[in-house]
Amino acid sequence: MAFLISFDIDGTLEFGDPPGGITVEMVRRAQELGFLIGSCSDRFPSAQKALWEARDIRVDFVAAKHMLPDIRSRFEAVKYLHIGDRELDQQLAEKAGFEFLWDHEGVAEPWLEWLESHGG
Amino acid sequence: MAHPIAPNSWHRNREGLGIWEGRGKVVATGVGTSPTARRWDERPETSLGALTIIAIRKAIEDAGISPDEIDGIVLTPESTTGVSNDPMSPAPEGFDQVFKMVDFPQAGITRGDIDWILLNMPELKNVEFKMNGPVCMSVALTTAAEAVSRGLTKTCLVVRGWHNLAGRYYVGQGAAALNTSSGPGKYGGIWGMPACATTAMIFEEYCNKYGKSHEMMAPFVVEERRNGLMNPDGFYTQHRPEMITVDDYLSGRWIAKPANIYDNDLPIQAALAVIFTTPELAAHHAQKPVYILNHAQTRPELQGVTPTLAEWEASSDKMGRMLYEGAGIGPEDLSFEQMYDGFTLFHQFHLEGLRFASRGEKRGYALDLYQTDISIEGPNPVSPSGGNSGNGRTRWWHHRDCILQLQGRSPSQIKRKAEYGVSGAHMPNFCDALIWGAGPD
Amino acid sequence: MPKQSPVPTELDQPFYDACNEDRLVVQHCGPCNRFQFPPRMMCARCGNPGLTWRQVSGRGRIKSRVVVYDSPVSTLVPEQPFNVATIALDEEPDVIMLSHLPGVPVDQVPIGAAVEVIFETTPATGQKVPEWRLAGS
Numbered sequence: 260m261a262f263l264i265s266f267d268i269d270g271t272l273e274f275g276d277p278p279g280g281i282t283v284e285m286v287r288r289a290q291e292l293g294f295l296i297g298s299c300s301d302r303f304p305s306a307q308k309a310l311w312e313a314r315d316i317r318v319d320f321v322a323a324k325h326m327l328p329d330i331r332s333r334f335e336a337v338k339y340l341h342i343g344d345r346e347l348d349q350q351l352a353e354k355a356g357f358e359f360l361w362d363h364e365g366v367a368e369p370w371l372e373w374l375e376s377h378g379g
Numbered sequence: 380m381a382h383p384i385a386p387n388s389w390h391r392n393r394e395g396l397g398i399w400e401g402r403g404k405v406v407a408t409g410v411g412t413s414p415t416a417r418r419w420d421e422r423p424e425t426s427l428g429a430l431t432i433i434a435i436r437k438a439i440e441d442a443g444i445s446p447d448e449i450d451g452i453v454l455t456p457e458s459t460t461g462v463s464n465d466p467m468s469p470a471p472e473g474f475d476q477v478f479k480m481v482d483f484p485q486a487g488i489t490r491g492d493i494d495w496i497l498l499n500m501p502e503l504k505n506v507e508f509k510m511n512g513p514v515c516m517s518v519a520l521t522t523a524a525e526a527v528s529r530g531l532t533k534t535c536l537v538v539r540g541w542h543n544l545a546g547r548y549y550v551g552q553g554a555a556a557l558n559t560s561s562g563p564g565k566y567g568g569i570w571g572m573p574a575c576a577t578t579a580m581i582f583e584e585y586c587n588k589y590g591k592s593h594e595m596m597a598p599f600v601v602e603e604r605r606n607g608l609m610n611p612d613g614f615y616t617q618h619r620p621e622m623i624t625v626d627d628y629l630s631g632r633w634i635a636k637p638a639n640i641y642d643n644d645l646p647i648q649a650a651l652a653v654i655f656t657t658p659e660l661a662a663h664h665a666q667k668p669v670y671i672l673n674h675a676q677t678r679p680e681l682q683g684v685t686p687t688l689a690e691w692e693a694s695s696d697k698m699g700r701m702l703y704e705g706a707g708i709g710p711e712d713l714s715f716e717q718m719y720d721g722f723t724l725f726h727q728f729h730l731e732g733l734r735f736a737s738r739g740e741k742r743g744y745a746l747d748l749y750q751t752d753i754s755i756e757g758p759n760p761v762s763p764s765g766g767n768s769g770n771g772r773t774r775w776w777h778h779r780d781c782i783l784q785l786q787g788r789s790p791s792q793i794k795r796k797a798e799y800g801v802s803g804a805h806m807p808n809f810c811d812a813l814i815w816g817a818g819p820d
Numbered sequence: 821m822p823k824q825s826p827v828p829t830e831l832d833q834p835f836y837d838a839c840n841e842d843r844l845v846v847q848h849c850g851p852c853n854r855f856q857f858p859p860r861m862m863c864a865r866c867g868n869p870g871l872t873w874r875q876v877s878g879r880g881r882i883k884s885r886v887v888v889y890d891s892p893v894s895t896l897v898p899e900q901p902f903n904v905a906t907i908a909l910d911e912e913p914d915v916i917m918l919s920h921l922p923g924v925p926v927d928q929v930p931i932g933a934a935v936e937v938i939f940e941t942t943p944a945t946g947q948k949v950p951e952w953r954l955a956g957s
Binding site (some may be wrong): 555556557558559560561563565566567568569570571572573574576579580581583584587632633634635636637638640679680681682683684685686687688689690 | 822823824825826827829854855856857858859864865883884885886887888889890891892893894895896899901902904906908912914915916917918919920927931942943944945949
């Protein structure tokens with residue numbers, strides 16, 4: 260079973276506007292360890308896709324921020340996590356059954372511990 | 380120092396005034412636009428004031444004139460519609476090392492100020508006429524048009540800059556973060572409507588009345604982004620060259636349904652300066668003169684906490700009648716329309732008030748028009764500049780592009796011959812608008 | 821809904837005092853024979869400063885509606901999404917007030933429906949404000 264991480268972009272990722280603390284390297288590391296990754300942001304879905312492609316990352320999903328429930332229904336995972344920088348991110352994540360981390364909390368990559376606790 | 384604003388007697392706010400006395404006596408020539416940014420990074424050289432200076436110098440250079448020739452400035456001092464600093468908040472460290480300061484430290488940071496500009500632009504040594512055009516660049520433009528037509532200034536800068544501080548524009552900040560509410564906002568604000576909700580409310584009323592839907596807005600929003608991405612000075616071209624698709628638009632998160640996030644414009648930093656002068660003096664300017672054929676104003680007569688569809692329709696109808704009366708033209712003469720679009724959902728109220736591209740319809744036809752060819756290549760170019768939606772929030776891209784279109788040098792130049800244009804902002808019941816012509820008649 | 825508490829001023833004290841007595845009063849201009857809300861120092865049409873407060877019936881109709889998903893007001897963010905409707909007073913339909921329409925599900929606001937005023941206590945100061953519910957509900 261997989262773990263799924265959804266990243267907000269602006270204010271959360273280093274290439275957001277404003278830049279956030281989550282680096283492309285962290286995202287890449289999570290993907291290499293088998294996490295399902297993608298973004299749920301207010302940027303157009305087509306623009307999100309282009310932003311990831313420009314960084315040579317093939318994400319599993321892109322969607323508008325309020326489409327988190329749709330992402331949850333599309334992917335089967337042990338845990339669903341959304342990382343963002345706004346109360347709205349938190350609210351939408353929790354309503355969709357995602358765990359939520361603030362952007363600054365995500366910088367420590369706490370999801371890496373999930374692998375240990377789930378024997379990964 | 381506070382500068383005067385246009386007296387009420389300068390307003391053309393009722394019908395029956397006839398042809399505008401200044402018709403054909405005022406022209407626009409040079410245009411200067413600063414670089415854009417999403418937010419201020421607190422460096423002096425990227426401040427609102429710095430951008431304003433850049434825009435002014437570019438406008439003067441564009442007109443091919445000497446700064447000595449500038450004898451007037453009309454400026455919009457407000458530089459945001461969101462959260463701003465108190466005027467007496469101290470400037471960031473180092474700001475006063477780069478710029479000379481006036482009697483309030485936020486000049487050049489979160490407030491436009493004529494005296495600050497003059498202090499920091501010593502080349503503008505002959506400015507005698509100084510007036511503020513409050514709230515909106517459209518007010519500054521109509522004020523300057525009157526001032527030039529009345530001989531109060533011969534070569535006048537018209538200026539507006541915008542700042543956008545770090546953080547969210549007004550969400551959860553300032554008064555919105557408190558558990559009490561003071562000031563006039565308390566009558567409506569405590570219901571928690573975001574800024575676009577009033578427009579959304581009236582748009583909903585419009586859709587119910589005329590049998591239209593939010594989906595019908597998609598071609599307009601897509602076309603505006605396309606036009607904006609042709610503009611090298613626009614925010615999206617410079618920072619996010621991302622085309623929106625119909626699916627993108629329709630997937631947008633609701634802010635106040637039926638307004639979604641892409642019906643809202645993006646706050647940015649930017650400044651614009653335009654040069655107004657007389658046709659005689661324009662003869663030696665480098666750019667083709669664009670004539671101002673009329674201007675007009677509407678102001679709300681609110682009876683309730685929000686306006687209604689009926690008020691917006693009546694007010695924008697009146698605007699259309701006043702503009703055409705004073706300019707001596709009709710809707711069939713317009714080569715394009717560039718009324719305000721920030722929020723996208725009220726653009727059609729302006730458009731219908733002008734009867735733009737009407738085939739006899741009076742109201743309820745604009746969203747059908749959006750389903751036809753409204754591109755710059757087509758017969759009815761709608762918002763060829765791309766407006767706020769296609770370029771970022773300034774409330775002046777559409778004015779700027781009227782000048783450029785009629786000079787034949789717009790980056791999104793319409794294919795049909797550009798002879799007459801119209802621009803105005805901001806709300807359908809609170810609007811200053813101008814009719815522009817390629818010639819004096 | 822945990823609305824912010826409005827802080828009355830000299831101008832609108834009669835309005836808020838009446839709310840605390842479960843009465844709805846609105847400014848009236850005699851020469852124009854016209855109501856207006858929010859309160860102003862003078863008539864927005866003719867400039868008459870001699871406005872009076874008149875009690876109105878507290879009945880109206882739903883004129884339009886939105887659903888707020890992203891409110892700027894922090895106290896209301898946890899309630900999202902929520903309805904906001906414009907209410908046209910029976911006495912003068914151009915006088916518009918706002919309502920959360922308590923009890924009406926999101927996206928189910930019936931435009932044109934009759935409503936009646938109720939008075940809701942705001943948490944911070946206890947000041948009451950007018951709210952509206954479907955008539956007879």
